[in-house]
Amino acid sequence: MARPQDLFPTRLERKLGMFERLDPVVHTPSERLSDGPLSAKQVREFDERGFLFFDSFFSKDEMDGFIKELKDYEDDDDLKLSEGTILEPGKEEIRSIFGIHDISERFDRLTRDAHLLNIVRQLLDSDVYIHQSRINYKPGFKGKGFNWHSDFETWHSEDGxxxxxxxxCSIVMTDNNEFNGPLMLIPGSQKYFIPCVGRTPEDNYKESLKSQDLGVPDAASLTRLMDENAIEAPKGPPGSLIIFECNTLHGSNVNMSCWPRSNLFFVYNSVHNTLEEPYCGNKPRPEFLANRKNMEPLKPVRNP
Amino acid sequence: MARPQDLFPTRLERKLGMFERLDPVVHTPSERLSDGPLSAKQVREFDERGFLFFDSFFSKDEMDGFIKELKDYEDDDDLKLSEGTILEPGKEEIRSIFGIHDISERFDRLTRDAHLLNIVRQLLDSDVYIHQSRINYKPGFKGKGFNWHSDFETWHSEDGxxxxxxxxCSIVMTDNNEFNGPLMLIPGSQKYFIPCVGRTPEDNYKESLKSQDLGVPDAASLTRLMDENAIEAPKGPPGSLIIFECNTLHGSNVNMSCWPRSNLFFVYNSVHNTLEEPYCGNKPRPEFLANRKNMEPLKPVRNP
Structure with a gap:
């Protein structure tokens, strides 16, 4: 059922040009910009560029237990059959495990790490909950890429x-380097919404999580944004952190190296922004992709 | 007809481990290492790493005429139908044009550029001729990658x-950057020959030039070499030059950026190393891939 006005129209049959976003990038009012934990300078950088990178935000020691747990999952045959687990196209390798914080108490606690959570609450100026969590594996030689997209474009149209x-928040689990398909972002792209062409089929996620074709911005808009602000690919050791805004365009290339690239993703949503019916008119996607059940504000924990 | 002994057995039905190469990387005798044009240090670097990079070997002014000519080819419908022209898989875009020095007098002269040719002759310690020339286009958003391979592995088995x-010699025609699929090389890989598994079908080149599956080294050998010496991707503006040995493993990734990446390749072979019957037992590949007709030693020209 289409609503009278959709502020972010997308998945249309005809092309519609990009336009400036309506919502602030940083929701904190200016008089509280310096309240921390991020400095006013960092907040302004996020506002301007749509992402922040922290080399070794967590120490290697803090990460070791998480990395070990993820390795165990790679060999878990039950998990491969689980509905939140996405395999590489035509392959046996795991591409993504969704709902990692539902599977693991350890990862659940990590979503509430006080330092991390306070940064998120500062930027969104709100209590938050987990909209989605996932681990993206990208095995050496075999890990496929992710095409350019805005997460918000999907979450708005397919999740409401x-x-x-x-x-x-993307937490680096294995060294991210130039050759293993690191996350690439287009600085400044969060300032625009790019309506995408093409109606969304029911159960689109079964294809889109393996290879995204719908929800990919047109070449002209991408070219304009890349020519303006180039592309960046933050690199760092396990424990490094990339925080990127829900509308910042990003993607990643094939992993042609021997070095696996695993990144953890926690998606935080404001409790004032909970999901409605999907704007594309389809039925809602499964809970493991878009949480509609547990929207209690997260409470910080020390030393998860 | 199989010969009694093939020194570089490959395209086999069973796996055979990698072994040290039999031939020198640098053919110049040590007493003439300093005769130039390359310094003894540069020659030793080529010997050790299997490639050399020269930022802006040619100036932008020198390159302009060549770049313009290549742009014209992109829109040349006759050329798209020519047998030396390879299109992207299932696409209309040109992937490669082979025999560029046969098509264009300007590029033919460039193969004989005195500075370039004297470096080549120094490293191979011999007169040389063009075994193959090509331009690889890699259009923005659409340019596909090239899987890891040793050129010699193909030239030995399929060209004899x-x-x-x-x-x-790869001459950069458009800026090669981190995001438009630059040439990646594995330093030191030229020291080993890696036999590849799989019989070569007749006319294999019709597939392999679009997407290489045969002639790709096994993951274990690649991992060993990458773990030893990592991967490098030289970057630079038009006119930059990468010289890489015929057995140096290389590949390149998909171009996910908006910026096209075009590189010119001239393959020089020693006049003492002319082609025999293909070692895989198939009939020879076409002339545009493997020159058997014109093996006259190239003579240097100034200011091509």
């Missing part, structure tokens, strides 16, 4: 996320 | 190149 008041 | 005494 009303406004831009969410962000992703 | 007897020994390792050839090299490639």
């Amino acid at each position: 996320m009303p406004r831009m008041r969410s962000l992703s | 190149m007897p020994r390792m005494r050839s090299l490639s």
